Amino acid sequence: MAGKAVVVGSGAGGSTSAMVLAEAGWDVVILEKGANYFRNLTSPTPKTLFSNDELKSSIRFFEDPDTDAEPRTYRRSASDADPLAVGNVNHLPSTVGGGTVHWDAKTPRLWDIDFKKLSMLGPVANADVRDWPFAYEDIAPFYDEIEDLIGVQGDVTKLPALTLKHAPRRARYGGRGFAMPPGPPQYSSLIAAQGATLMGLHPYPTPMAINSEPHGGRPACNDCGFCSHYGCPIHARVGALAPLRRALLAGAELRPNTFAYKVEHTGGRATGVSYVDAFGARHTESADVVVLAGSTIESIRLALLSQIPDPHQQIGRYLFFHWFTAGFAVFLRERMHAYRGRSTTHDVDDFADPDFPGAKVFAAANRLPYIRGGVLELGGTQDPISEALVYQSTILPLISPRQPFGRAFKQLMRASLLRDRFFGLEMIGEDLAQATNRVDLDPKVRDARGFPVARVTYSPHAHEIAAQRFYIPLITAMLKASGADATAAVPETSSPSFPVPLSEVPGGAHIMGGMRMGHDPKISVTNEHGRLHALDNVMVSDGSVFVTSGAHNPTLTIMATALRNVRALAGSASAAGAKKPRVLGQKQTRQEQLPATGVGERTAEGVAMIASAAGLAATLKRGRTKRIDP
């Protein structure tokens, strides 16, 4: 095998893969369909255009796909003739860095029972529960390595026994287990944690890839409060940018605004990737290895657009969406100021335990072998525009139906019962595998580039509904125990059992499965190292390879799995005669030559203005010089 790789996607899995390949001496080209909002990505603290800006990030599609230009469609089951929704169906950011540009960087590990679900917990009727092709102890060293790469705060001595039983950790960093101690706890998370403790639960400081002290050439977090769903303006929080930096330093080339629409293949091997550039021109980049890492739904879409051989009709099936439940608490006595901090600072793992008291009995009553909720994240809130839009859409029509505006709106905003006198929690519930939950290509809807969009077909399993029914009253009790004056706990997605008209499309932004790993091509898409059964030189390096959803945030596991799988590939390939490894920083990165947002020459004038006004003219000039004089 020669040594050229095309990586589709610059997020958590793609950047990790690009790092390993580039450092092993491969020529690496990274195709990213979104814009680049960073300059000088080889620095630990690149110049960034992200800011504390709710309008830009939450309303105006800055880093997210524009839902008019890049919609998806959703239906509950194949019997829905027409899609129930066209637009935002669980979108993730489409930009250099992928979802990790605006994650709040919570990095729990999956548990032993997640990787060996079938062996350890047994089958579930009408679900397709399987084991991963490796166990927790196999992935644990890769977890360690990714945590070292991105820099995680936490304290192993404060992790509950339950968590350490299912996800044991080595006592590194002087026994603390994490590179940095936990940062300041949020008041709102502490109040929620008090309620949890009173209920006999075990809250703990959440491990997260956010600096609590200067680390890795990046500053300590200053708890600005614009964390989840915002790009970090100071790079105290990191994700894909850490491995992307190393990939670029080792010579990888990043091409933003390039939409990959086909993996070219012949005779059981991929030969390259065809893509559309920012201006609609089509190109083909040849490759010895192709890495699909566009995030679950987009990677499946690319595989389907590429007509990859799929004799057993497996591609896109066993899609997971974590089954979220939200709890909210209102306090009349004081303000919770949950707008300060890192979105949330404490977790509770008890509800992820299939042996939680009462859970087995409740499961049996529902003819299930077990039920499992998931990790609870304690203490978040919403920002002012979102708060106001909830009053506008929901509260004012109820309390002031004849005139749903005016002074009542101002009073609602000043009292701020749904933002400042408030916090929320979320349970990230496990979702079981079902063949009917899938992604395919929508037969009618196309994106602005003219390609068929992803159609999501998804309904929860009886397990998810039963777990939610079991845990909602406990969530409510916990919120009351924290001293709340009013509470509510609701499913984030409707279902026949919770017919909630407001939330038909599943959300949550935790999307996994669809090209799951396994030994048997009849029931899996990728092999034990994440390579397509059908095309041995195509590796899948994002959440789509998950075999179970787990009951915790997926990104750390996406990165660790990508690291494990791509290292096996890079190792075998370099043994087969790939080029010598490069020394870090030996080769100039072409990324630095790209202007802000990465569009190229046509916007160079606009970019020159931005660059100058932001004090970046010197950087741009250096980039131009490089272009002329390589």
Place this chain on the structure above:
Amino acid sequence: MPELSRRRFIQAASLAPLAAALPKGFIAQALAAPATQSFVFFDPHQAAVVREATARLIPGPQDDPLEAGHPGAREANVVRYIDVLLGAFSFKPPRIHAGGPYSNRNGEDEDYMANFVPLVPLQEASWRKRLAALQKEYAAGIKALDAAAGGDFTTASTSKQDSALAGAGDFLTILFTHAIEGFLSAPEYGGNAGGVGWKEISFHGDTQPRGWTPSEVTNSDGLNPVVPDVIVAGVMEHMNEAALGIVARRRGGR
């Protein structure tokens, strides 16, 4: 400086050397300047209707005597926000996405957020389409408000204005949504003049590069009981609906 020529000046200042030569914060000041009678999209009457209509939706002291001391859409210059949105492509780069990493509101000299980010072609095509549709909605919606208020919305009584708005259907949703955005978004977008919207709700706004101290993050700000009234009771009574409204927005309510 009249609005139009100030805008031209900002456009001219887009050339890199000139921008570099400007005094620090100049562009930010120009953007944050108070309302004038010139707009990039609205004609004077349209602007007046939108100003008066949004002042009914988010009233200030001039609009509701009980709001004395509490600025509203008029004081926040929400009409300017909506005008800049609808006419975003009159600016180069278009004023869709403010820049980063900080403003000059928290100890930094320069307002980087005032440097709008160029759109990539896919974004630009989509925003042009979206704004063209919104421009039509506004032209028609303003006409309909005038008609419902008896010919001229701006001179109608407040009760007529309120009933015209209450009957405005989808346009009320659009207008109120934009009024909220203009009241509470960063001042760089043309509204929330002087941060009055944030002050009104006791919100600091953007905080970088200062952020919050560990003590501000961890400790209570002290007792601060809300005055129980019909509004507070209304939210408490409808917590379940509120929760559903929040999660509906969270899964992508745009």
